[in-house]
Amino acid sequence: xxxxxxxxxxxxxxxxxxxxxxxxxxxxxxxxxxxxxxxxxxxxxxxxxxxxxxxxxxxxxxxxxxxxxxxxxxxxxxxxxxxxxxxxxxxxxxxxxxxxxxxxxxxxxxxxxxxxxxxxxxxxxxxxxxxxxxxxxxxxxxxxxxxxxxxxxxxxxxxxxxxxxxxxxxxxxxxxxxxxxxxxxxxxxxxxxxxxxxxxxxxxxxxxxxxxxxxxxxxxxxxxxxxxxxxxxxxxxxxxxxxxxxxxxxxxxxxxxxxxxxxxxxxxxxxxxxxxxxxxxxxxxxxxxxxxxxxxxxxxxxxxxxxxxxxxxxxxxxxxxxxxxxxxxxxxxxxxxxxxxxxxxxxxxxxxxxxxxxxxxxxxxxxxxxxxxxxxxxxxxxxxxxxxxxxxxxxxxxxxxxxxxxxxxxxxxxxxxxxxxxxxxxxxxxxxxxxxxxxxxxxxxxxxxxxxxxxxxxxxxxxxxxxxxxxxxxxxxxxxxxxxxxxxxxxxxxxxxxxxxxxxxxxxxxxxxxxxxxxxxxxxxxxxxxxxxx
Amino acid sequence: xxxxxxxxxxxxxxxxxxxxxxxxxxxxxxxxxxxxxxxxxxxxxxxxxxxxxxxxxxxxxxxxxxxxxxxxxxxxxxxxxxxxxxxxxxxxxxxxxxxxxxxxxxxxxxxxxxxxxxxxxxxxxxxxxxxxxxxxxxxxxxxxxxxxxxxxxxxxxxxxxxxxxxxxxxxxxxxxxxxxxxxxxxxxxxxxxxxxxxxxxxxxxxxxxxxxxxxxxxxxxxxxxxxxxxxxxxxxxxxxxxxxxxxxxxxxxxxxxxxxxxxxxxxxxxxxxxxxxxxxxxxxxxxxxxxxxxxxxxxxxxxxxxxxxxxxxxxxxxxxxxxxxxxxxxxxxxxxxxxxxxxxxxxxxxxxxxxxxxxxxxxxxxxxxxxxxxxxxxxxxxxxxxxxxxxxxxxxxxxxxxxxxxxxxxxxxxxxxxxxxxxxxxxxxxxxxxxxxxxxxxx
Numbered sequence: 001x002x003x004x005x006x007x008x009x010x011x012x013x014x015x016x017x018x019x020x021x022x023x024x025x026x027x028x029x030x031x032x033x034x035x036x037x038x039x040x041x042x043x044x045x046x047x048x049x050x051x052x053x054x055x056x057x058x059x060x061x062x063x064x065x066x067x068x069x070x071x072x073x074x075x076x077x078x079x080x081x082x083x084x085x086x087x088x089x090x091x092x093x094x095x096x097x098x099x100x101x102x103x104x105x106x107x108x109x110x111x112x113x114x115x116x117x118x119x120x121x122x123x124x125x126x127x128x129x130x131x132x133x134x135x136x137x138x139x140x141x142x143x144x145x146x147x148x149x150x151x152x153x154x155x156x157x158x159x160x161x162x163x164x165x166x167x168x169x170x171x172x173x174x175x176x177x178x179x180x181x182x183x184x185x186x187x188x189x190x191x192x193x194x195x196x197x198x199x200x201x202x203x204x205x206x207x208x209x210x211x212x213x214x215x216x217x218x219x220x221x222x223x224x225x226x227x228x229x230x231x232x233x234x235x236x237x238x239x240x241x242x243x244x245x246x247x248x249x250x251x252x253x254x255x256x257x258x259x260x261x262x263x264x265x266x267x268x269x270x271x272x273x274x275x276x277x278x279x280x281x282x283x284x285x286x287x288x289x290x291x292x293x294x295x296x297x298x299x300x301x302x303x304x305x306x307x308x309x310x311x312x313x314x315x316x317x318x319x320x321x322x323x324x325x326x327x328x329x330x331x332x333x334x335x336x337x338x339x340x341x342x343x344x345x346x347x348x349x350x351x352x353x354x355x356x357x358x359x360x361x362x363x364x365x366x367x368x369x370x371x372x373x374x375x376x377x378x379x380x381x382x383x384x385x386x387x388x389x390x391x392x393x394x395x396x397x398x399x400x401x402x403x404x405x406x407x408x409x410x411x412x413x414x415x416x417x418x419x420x421x422x423x424x425x426x427x428x429x430x431x432x433x434x435x436x437x438x439x440x441x442x443x444x445x446x447x448x449x450x451x452x453x454x455x456x457x458x459x460x461x462x463x464x465x466x467x468x469x470x471x472x473x474x475x476x477x478x479x480x481x482x483x484x485x486x487x488x489x490x491x492x493x494x495x496x497x498x499x500x501x502x503x504x505x506x507x508x509x510x511x512x513x514x515x516x517x518x519x520x521x522x523x524x525x526x527x528x529x530x531x532x533x534x
Numbered sequence: 535x536x537x538x539x540x541x542x543x544x545x546x547x548x549x550x551x552x553x554x555x556x557x558x559x560x561x562x563x564x565x566x567x568x569x570x571x572x573x574x575x576x577x578x579x580x581x582x583x584x585x586x587x588x589x590x591x592x593x594x595x596x597x598x599x600x601x602x603x604x605x606x607x608x609x610x611x612x613x614x615x616x617x618x619x620x621x622x623x624x625x626x627x628x629x630x631x632x633x634x635x636x637x638x639x640x641x642x643x644x645x646x647x648x649x650x651x652x653x654x655x656x657x658x659x660x661x662x663x664x665x666x667x668x669x670x671x672x673x674x675x676x677x678x679x680x681x682x683x684x685x686x687x688x689x690x691x692x693x694x695x696x697x698x699x700x701x702x703x704x705x706x707x708x709x710x711x712x713x714x715x716x717x718x719x720x721x722x723x724x725x726x727x728x729x730x731x732x733x734x735x736x737x738x739x740x741x742x743x744x745x746x747x748x749x750x751x752x753x754x755x756x757x758x759x760x761x762x763x764x765x766x767x768x769x770x771x772x773x774x775x776x777x778x779x780x781x782x783x784x785x786x787x788x789x790x791x792x793x794x795x796x797x798x799x800x801x802x803x804x805x806x807x808x809x810x811x812x813x814x815x816x817x818x819x820x821x822x823x824x825x826x827x828x829x830x831x832x833x834x835x836x837x838x839x840x841x842x843x844x845x846x847x848x849x850x851x852x853x854x855x856x857x858x859x860x861x862x863x864x865x866x867x868x869x870x871x872x873x874x875x876x877x878x879x880x881x882x883x884x885x886x887x888x889x890x891x892x893x894x895x896x897x898x899x900x901x902x903x904x905x906x907x908x909x910x911x912x913x914x915x916x917x918x919x920x921x922x923x924x925x926x927x928x929x930x931x932x933x934x935x936x937x938x939x940x941x942x943x944x945x946x947x948x949x950x951x952x953x954x955x956x957x958x959x960x961x962x963x964x965x966x967x968x969x970x971x972x973x974x975x976x977x
Contacts, residue, residue: 039539042539043537043539046537047537050537063536063537063538064537064538065537065538065539065540066537066538066539066540067539067540067541067542068539068540068541068542068543069542069543069545070543073542073543073545075550076550079550079553088552088553088556089553089556090553090556090557090559090560090594091557091596092550092553092557093550093552093553093554093555093556093557093558094557094560094561094594094649094651096550096553096554096557097554097557097651097652098649098650098651100651100652101586101650101651101652102650104652120538124542127543142537184556188556188560192596195596196596196597196598198598199598199599200599341613342614343613343614343616344612344613344614344615345614345616346614349612349614352611352612352613418613418614419613419614419615419616420611420612420613420615421611421612421615421618422609422610422611423609423610423611423612423624424607424608424609425607425608425609425610425626426607426608427604427605427606427607430625430626431623431624431625431626432623432624432626433621433622433623433624434618434619434620434621434622434623434624435609435620436620437615437618437619437620438615439620441620442620446611449609449610449611450611452609453609453610453611460599461599461600461601463599480599482606484606484607484608484609485605485606485607486601486602486605486606486607486608487601487602487605487606488599488600488601488602489600489601489602489603490602491597492595492597492598492599492600493597493599495595495597496597496598496599499597
């Protein structure tokens with residue numbers, strides 16, 4: 001299962017103090033006083049925030065729908081990967097049980113909000129939060145994320161904000177119907193298999209649309225053409241040297257559209273022994289995976305955009321006297337906890353915090369646009385000193401994903417500020433090597449390496465369907481293109497392969513090749529018939 | 535742009551219930567094992583609370599294709615450089631792991647060795663009882679929370695149609711009709727008959743006919759205005775829930791703790807005591823538990839000592855019965871307490887002690903007890919090599935107690951070698967209770 005990809009703004013471990021109780025007497029402009037909220041204050045906050053977001057920052061958003069939920073409902077929502085409407089499956093129950101246990105022990109705070117990339121854009125806010133937190137969440141989710149969802153090219157290309165809620169509704173009832181008709185167990189096994197392949201169920205490049213029917217029709221037309229043009233004389237013409245007729249193998253691969261990196265798609269369309277409803281189940285899982293894939297590729301940008309937006313808006317509200325000093329301090333308390341980045345040797349370090357990196361980069365872009373140094377002008381001639389930070393940011397938010405964004409926008413200034421350095425770890429050596437640091441010689445390499453960490457190839461291993469032994473035992477052959485000599489974790493790989501074999505209906509082999517085509521390891525798994533419906 | 539606020543707080547709770555049930559079904563085997571572990575480590579009185587359960591991730595793992603944590607070349611960009619220059623080397627920590635990668639625990643918990651979560655009381659009881667193979671009736675009874683009796687409590691002006699009290703309603707209706715002088719139907723009929731009579735002979739008494747017609751018209755109007763049954767007449771039977779008569783009970787747990795009792799036997803005994811405790815808490819508001827252990831002498835101990843320490847010595851069952859008798863006399867007068875005895879032993883007893891034991895039970899304890907159960911625990915038949923398992927010789931204590939059994943005595947004895955054999959000991963107890971309930975249900 002994909003880790004939860006819906007956005008979560010984490011609550012700091014300790015609860016923020018509620019805002020000041022006693023308002024200064026002269027403030028008639030304040031949107032609210034105290035910590036409690038009601039619908040009117042939320043509406044007032046929303047309108048004030050919207051005014052800043054649309055008119056000052058120039059954001060462009062889907063209509064907003066804000067839903068108030070309880071903490072239990074929040075737990076529930078993010079047990080099912082942030083989608084409250086998702087179909088039923090035991091794994092969501094498992095996540096709920098774990099999250100609930102951790103929440104009860106106080107080991108984990110709850111997310112303040114969950115936002116769904118849909119139109120209208122639905123943001124969930126929790127009832128027990130103070131009004132300042134609700135305002136923060138509205139600025140963060142209902143405007144920051146919302147703008148990003150609507151404008152980023154990946155979301156535009158791969159997700160359908162208008163249709164997603166209806167589709168999830170359909171998926172839920174479809175799977176419930178399947179459970180009734182074919183039994184919970186069989187549906188569960190099918191879903192298990194599909195979930196295991198979720199990360200391999202994503203199209204990465206737009207594809208031409210072809211289905212089996214039109215393929216068959218074209219095949220027939222070709223055949224007809226050949227029949228009409230048939231002339232036995234052609235057989236006697238000697239073939240040109242070096243131009244061989246395509247072999248059977250190549251023809252078969254072309255016919256099956258191989259190699260194919262979307263394993264779920266391949267199985268859905270071409271696994272010979274699946275029932276139609278099982279194909280539909282694979283399709284549903286694949287659609288859900290595809291829907292979430294832009295979020296996985298834009299974690300830093302998405303959070304950076306939302307965090308920058310809420311910071312600008314809350315600060316502006318404070319500047320214009322719409323929120324009190326106490327409320328602003330409460331906001332800053334949460335904000336700093338969210339964008340905190342511990343150093344690598346800090347016990348709290350757990351990788352680069354996407355909120356911290358994203359927010360820092362957005363602020364850096366603002367700085368370069370409005371107040372650049374000589375160095376910035378040399379590195380970013382395109383927009384340095386342009387004076388319009390929001391234009392530069394909106395352009396970045398619309399046209400990049402994490403990898404390209406970092407490659408394009410990470411500045412030497414920020415690398416120095418974060419003191420980024422590149423560590424090289426070769427398992428054959430007894431030491432780590434510092435390959436580049438934040439200095440003149442290292443900027444470009446550090447930036448490249450950091451960008452590479454957010455690339456497709458770092459997110460998921462590159463696994464493709466290479467071939468099918470149609471003439472022999474119908475064995476499906478998968479190829480893992482090994483990067484840097486890192487093989488797959490064997491136990492997990494075997495379990496997933498078992499799922500593939502069950503779906504395919506025949507044996508499956510995974511070959512792990514390095515860049516030179518040398519085979520490093522082979523795993524073979526025989527099919528079991530657990531998925532075959534009577 | 536308009537914004538919509540939706541309040542979802544009042545949506546039905548427990549939306550994740552279906553997922554949770556699927557999860558528990560999926561992980562049943564592991565959870566069952568964990569529940570068994572938990573129930574052997576918890577106190578008898580805690581058997582009913584929910585449980586913090588940890589199960590191995592094995593059966594509920596969600597595998598994905600992911601890169602191995604070992605081998606190969608990895609590049610990391612990390613923040614917070616303080617001293618390193620390009621080309622520096624850093625010794626790897628022993629053990630191999632390290633770098634930035636190790637911290638990236640997968641979000642689905644794949645990196646954890648154990649999966650921890652909380653079972654509710656209901657779920658725990660379900661699983662706990664499943665292993666004891668209780669019949670459904672008994673399970674239902676044990677799971678039910680405080681039982682209530684519904685008792686008639688006067689009348690109310692609202693209720694469901696099935697509870698409509700016809701007599702009351704009609705009485706109210708009648709008195710209202712009388713008070714408001716609603717014309718009765720036979721009076722109306724008489725009036726109509728008289729009018730018909732007069733009309734049949736026109737010219738006889740036209741004044742009277744006019745008067746009668748006017749009267750009839752007024753009466754019809756009046757009957758319309760004053761309904762036959764008005765909502766204010768309607769009365770329903772009112773019921774009120776009163777808790778079932780609650781009393782107090784004391785449960786004596788007697789166990790032989792001499793060296794011959796193995797851990798398996800003690801576990802069986804514990805489950806036996808737990809089940810009795812559960813049963814008693816259903817019937818009595820307050821249940822006290824007394825633990826008496828014995829070798830050749832008996833003493834009252836706390837639960838920990840009872841289950842977890844072994845003593846050396848001979849075996850004289852009568853000492854324990856003596857102790858029980860003493861405690862009853864001192865602290866639990868028969869008139870105030872329902873007394874239940876539960877004894878577990880491997881059946882050893884000093885031969886000369888037999889007569890005394892039987893006499894104590896027969897003459898002193900059984901008359902005071904509601905119920906006395908004796909289980910003779912044996913080794914696990916599954917763990918025994920074939921051929922040994924069926925070998926069963928009557929033990930000293932068994933022979934002794936056999937003299938006591940009779941149809942009228944509240945005494946049961948049973949040999950138990952596996953958890954699933956425990957329930958039959960209680961069959962009579964549950965059956966009796968069940969019969970009583972069916973009697974109550976059919977007045």
